[in-house]
Amino acid sequence: MSMIIDRRNLGTRSSANQDRLQRRVRGRVKAAVEKLARRRSLGDMLDAEQPIAIPTKDLHEPSFRRDMRDTAWEQVLPGNKQFRQGDLIPKPLDGDDGDGGGEGTAGASGGLGDDEIAIVLSADEFLAVLFDGLELPNLRQTRTEDIQIEQWRRAGFVKEGSPSRMHIGRTMRTARARRMALRARKKHEHEELTRRAETLEEEIRVRQDHGEDTSIERFRLAEIRDEIKALERKIKAIPFIDESDLRFAHIDQMPRPVTSAVIFCVMDVSGSMGDIEKDLAKRFFLLLYLFIHRQYRAVEIVFIKHHGEASECTEQEFFGAKEGGGTLVSPALALVEEIMAQRFPPEHWNIYVAQASDGDNAQDDNRLVQERALSLLPQLRNMFYLEVNQDQETALFRLYRQMSEDFPELLTARARHTEDIYPLFRSLFSPRQGAVHG
């Protein structure tokens, strides 16, 4: 009695083991991400699909094993060629070249042994561990139609369309196929007739040599030549391009959710921001970027540095810049709003603003900051303010914190040391934090 079952659609059952494995190596993964974060630039982190290797020695499973290296053993081996009983075979000088000789019995059961075989976690998987349990707080409630936008998208090829959308490649391909198909048979016939004509010519020549009559053959040859001419005309008449060949790229309007986000990183680069402060800010921005990137298909970053005035810059300039002068925050916020209006209309983008500063803002600017922020906030998903300094809360920090009571999507935090950043990030994004405001 036999039963045959198709189990293929049952899927794999490894996820529970996978979860536990990741749990086990979480410390490693965090350390590795930290290390990457220190070394790499923001964008690289996500391009870098290269996995993180975890040495299996971390995952070592000990057991009582024999160690046959320095002991007497005897082994039976296959494939003797020239040995006789009593032969002596010099030992290899290097002790670790044991595979050929002795290790077989001792190691065979273990299989993988202590080798540094790496376990591969994809970048995605370790980010999942890193951001495990975190969520974007106070995500502004959006109506579904806000998330949908109509967009023209390519939708295959059609036979009719406006000349401007004609697809040359496709059209030529169809034309060629048609020409070949129509010509093939006629070419065949043409070859056949040509061959018959040649045979006839040969016949005529031979008969002439023998002085025989060739009139019938000549008549027939003339007939065939006419046929060949007619065929050649027909072949020529096959148009290079026909109306039926035309192909047009088709586009169609499809609703599509907005899956792109933009992060405005705003940083104070005035003289009071030192390397330590910038490193703190960088860490924060990196984590934020990675985290937000997990929620959306594509994330753009706009870097804005400011001191007395604000300007958009590259990532290198952003973290490398050291400019003197006093600090004014409001111009930076004004620039954010300006860029938003030009390039990232809020109805098509999920917008985040992350600002880092030592909070050393000119007193009379804070009023302007409040104004700017009030006009900005309703258009954002979240705004983050990270204050990096060694001393007291500043007036700017207090201002933001006060505003956050009316705008829960505004989140404020202070950091002093590198190691503050990740815990701070966790507390900002752990769901409980949101609930307090919600």
Added chain:
Amino acid sequence: MADSAPLLFTDNEWTFERIATATERIGEIAARELALDTYPNQIEVITAEQMLDAYASTGLPMYYPHWSFGKQRAIETGQYRRGEMGLAYELVINSNPCISYLMEENTMVMQTLVIAHAAFGHNAFFKNNMFFRQWTDAEGILDYLEFAKTYIAHCEELYGIDAVSGVIDAAHALNRNGVDRARRPQKLSTRDEQRRRRERAAFIEQHLSEIWRTVPGGVESVAAPEERFPKDPQENLIYFIEKNAPHLETWKREILRIVRKIAQYLYPQGQTKIMNEGFACFVHYHVMHSLHAMGLIGDGALLEFYASHTAVIFQPDYDSRRYAGINPYALGFAIFQDIKRVCLNPTDEDRQWFAFAGDPDWLKHIHFAMREFRDESFVLQYLSPKVMRDLHLFALENDPGADAFRVTAVHDDQGYQYLRSALARQIAESARAPDIEVVAVNRWGDRHLHLQKMDAYPLDQGEARKTLDHIARLWGYDVHLDAGDVVMIAHAGKGSEP
């Protein structure tokens, strides 16, 4: 036979109908020509991914989750993707009904081969081999695995994944030292298991306080040290800890028991690898030829079969890059084929070596060999001079003090007996874990557990120390291991246990 019999298949695509027909035909051949007695078959078609799953859990169809299986899978997936490792064409489980997995990538010829090999060869071996009959319970295993999985999931809920994992880690470290080699285990039954679990909890409480009664109390009676506990050394470390660890919570004891039971179930597979694979190869070899002789498979199919068959039973020489020890398929198949040859075409040499040489009832002797032995005794009984010559076996001795290895025997008249017992010894040793036994528990002092290495082979000390740490975590007090030249001590409280 029937020349007119239509081929089972002409192209090489498998379908479920073809698999069903092939299974039926193979079943007929197995019964008529080989008199195989098998469990009912349950043949399951799976994907490569699912095969990797099965690999990760030592072939069991269901297992409790643990990170080590995830690790195993990650390693194997990597090797498979890089093309360093091919997947087995099949996997078969010693259960009733006997479950065989076929991979969907296989051609129809391969499926036919695999059905003969696994669903009939291994299946018959599981059902009839003395060792499997005594040590494993094909009836109960699936239910038991289900029970184990549920129980451990329950524990994870109550005590947390990390706590459960810690206990499993420790138990796995002792996996190979958790088998009763001399005692037949009880049958597995899920319902009994539930009941017994409750009884056990009560019993252990009582029993433990019995052992430890004198400890915390101020009774300073020095009369007792004569009474050794345990009376005799105990080889099953998991069992001993499960029953006697002073403060182990009941659920941890249960987990130890589960790991131990599964280790016990898997134990015979390591003891009969050569025979099991050899017999399965013998069966598929016979069946494929019969199918061909009956006109059920074509010449092309037979050629494809030869290609896979020779790859499976290929034995690389000791000096080849591909050498990875004696190939159990090669040795097992060679010996089983040789038993048949000795029956049907014996030489004078065979008559000297084997009493059954020339007995035309070869099937009887194949069955006897398959039923009554395990690898060690099988080689000792049946390895013939011819097979030793074919494999060009020789024995090499290492004296750590000498500059050279010495060839102690080769495949010639002086060497046969020696080679045969040397190989049997080697097989026995490699299938055996280092012999570490519990010799004493210090009941009157610091409660340390005293272990002793009983065999002559040196231990890997790094491994041993890490393993001892696990034991100390379970035992709750210090653990001493007398390893001959060195005494190792693991302190309790180093690990997660308070």
